Every structure is written in structure tokens, then in C-alpha cells.
Amino acid sequence: MSHPLRDHIQTISPLSDEEFDHILSHFVFKKIKKHAFLVQEGEAVKYEYFVLKGCLKAYVTEEATGKEFIYQFAVEDWWITDREAFLKQSAATVNIDCLEDCEVLGISLENREKLGAALWKYEHYLCVKANWGYVSLQKRLQLMIMGSARQRYENFIQQYPHLINRIPKSFIASYLGLSRETLSRLYRN
Amino acid sequence: MSHPLRDHIQTISPLSDEEFDHILSHFVFKKIKKHAFLVQEGEAVKYEYFVLKGCLKAYVTEEATGKEFIYQFAVEDWWITDREAFLKQSAATVNIDCLEDCEVLGISLENREKLGAALWKYEHYLCVKANWGYVSLQKRLQLMIMGSARQRYENFIQQYPHLINRIPKSFIASYLGLSRETLSRLYRN
């Protein structure tokens, strides 16, 4: 039987039905409405989330100016959380909110560790995922430093064509570290 | 008996003497002279390296202009490699070279996987390390986008005070995504 989370884990470690059922039993299901917060600055971060449906943005806000920088989007089959606060079990320094009505699966740190210790495959999955995540962040950093506004935008289109018309341009600008005006000028000229 | 690598792993998973000996047997020791390359663009990346002694820089070069961006430094107790090429076993897209005479321990991907499968603690160590690495990269990205040149520099001083006088300022500028001239102006005014 197919399940988005199972498919995702299986891109790294094949699972038996029992194994997947065991994994799934460690998650909680949540539905969240558009504009609601999944994680809110200052509050505890109990879970990391796998997205079944919908679209979210994770961002930090600069106190001084109130401006926000979106560090991640998540749509179906992506993971999202305030990772630092989740791993340290400390208060969130970021906000994550829903751009659409969403359905997610959450796993607590305790369950994550339990699962990792009980099932080597799950630990391995986390390890591989974290390593590849690191690589892609590194590429993003590189592009941010070495690339012009236009290069960053073109790279985004290429990498996430399906997000272009799903997410307001002003949010994409924020993700790319640009003002919305600058982004707007890019695809005019 | 104390060993830098053992100490490092033990910040995450305690090890018995036998376990550490087993781990260590999967590594190769290398000495490299100042100015020599540990990894060179276009060549295979056989190992990831734990630094015992010395200081290295990892950077990418922009073909068009020949300018380089240093994405990482490594000194004692740090890991360094071209992670993407190492994990994919493809050709390096980066250069890593020694700023001082160096001694490193290298582990191949094959041995890494063997070790991870045989010893859960090692897999766990890799997983934790990758997760924290991800978090700190994310912070760096955030600072790069939201922070001014000065904020980035001040953050660097605070985070790596021991590197300030060990590494030429022009390299630090590159790491911070600044021209060396701009960096120079920062601590004058």
C-alpha cells in the first residue's frame, strides 16, 4: 500500500509493511487552515513535520525593521520545522505558517530518537536526508554569494518550476534575498 | 587513551576502546604540505577528512572571472571534503588546499558505510553531526542575506576568534562574501 511518507523513506531505505506501520505509529496527524501557524516564535517546537498536502513558509523576522526573510518553503513530501529549536527543545526563533490549507504528519524528538534506535533504517534515512540537505544548502549559500539577483531567480525557476505560480512573487523574492521590486524588474527586462 | 577523533565522536556517542580501535582502522593517515591540494577540481574525491593538525580552505572558482569563494575553513577537529562529490562519488567541483602543513585522517565512502552499518553509534554520530551542520549553515545563510557586511564580520570574530590571526584577512573576506577592500574598511571605521 502506498503512502507519501513511505514512498519518501523508501527512496533511501526499502521497508516492509510492518516496518512502515511501526514508523507511522510514531507520528501525529494535523490539519491546519490557511494563515494559521504551525510553529510560532517563542513557543516550544514539539514536532518536525512531513507535509502531506498544502504549502507553508518558514521565516525569521528582524526585530529592528520588522522585515522577514523566508528561509524555506515546503509543499507535499517536504519536511519542515525550526530545526534548531526542535533539536535543542528550546523556544522557536522562527515562524512557520500555512499559505494554503495543510495536512501534515508530526514526529516528536522523543519518538524520532526511539525510532532511530529501534530501526537502523530510519536512522540511516535521517542521516542520508541530513547529508543531502546540507549539500543543497551549501549550494544555495554559494549561489547567494556568488550569483547576481538574476542568476538566483533563474536557478529558482529551474529548480522549483512548480512553485512559481503557487507562491506569491513577493515571497519568492524574500526567499531569494531580494526586494520584491528588484524581482519584479528581473523578468521585465 | 585520548585521541582527537575519539574525543570528537564521544561528544555524541561514548565509545569503548575496542570500538574506537575498530573505527580508527577504517581511516588512512595523510600528511600534506602547505600549498598542496587535498582535493582538486575535476578529480575523484575518495575520502572525507578529519583534521588532526593544520588549517585548510575549501573553495569554488567562478570560471568566467576566476574569482574564488571560500565556503569553508577547517582546523583541528573539523571535518572537510567536497561533500557532494564524495557522496555521489563524482568529480570534485571544488578545491581544498592547505594553508599550513597538515595532518588528516581520511575515510572512504565504502568504509564510512561499512562502519555505519556495523556500529549504530557511528551512524548516529554522522546523523547528529549532519543535523547540527545543517543548522549552522542555515544560520550562516540567514546572516548572509539579512546582515550587513559589518554584522557578518562581527559575527565571525565572535564565532571564530582563534581564526582571525591564523588566516589571511583576504580569505576571511571571501568566506564572508565580501571583497577584501570592503573588509579592510570595516575595521578601520
Next chain:
DNA sequence: CGCGCGATTGAGTAATTTCAAATCTAGTGG
């Protein structure tokens, strides 16, 4: 029809880069 949000445009501004030249410093050989 009109409201409201997101997107666009223009003008002026701020931060950082580039290029060129001058200066400093540590290590080397005489």
C-alpha cells in the same frame, strides 16, 4: 462596482564592488 492585495514602475539613495596605486610586513640572503 469597488475594495484590497499583489505586482509594477520611477526616481533617488545607500552599500559594496572594481580598479589602480600606495603601503606595510615577514622572511631571505648578503
Next chain:
DNA sequence: CCACTAGATTTGAAATTACTCAATCGCGCG
């Protein structure tokens, strides 16, 4: 101990890139 050199750092001036602020536009929805 000094002069010399290569590498590293600093300085100035002009140019570039992206930002800010303000105003306008466009479109979907009630």
C-alpha cells in the same frame, strides 16, 4: 643588521547593483 621581495593590506575614486519610498496599476472576489 640591512636591503630586498613577495604577499598581504590599505586607500581613494568611480561605477554598479540592489534598495527604499512613493505612486500606480491590475485583477479577482464579494
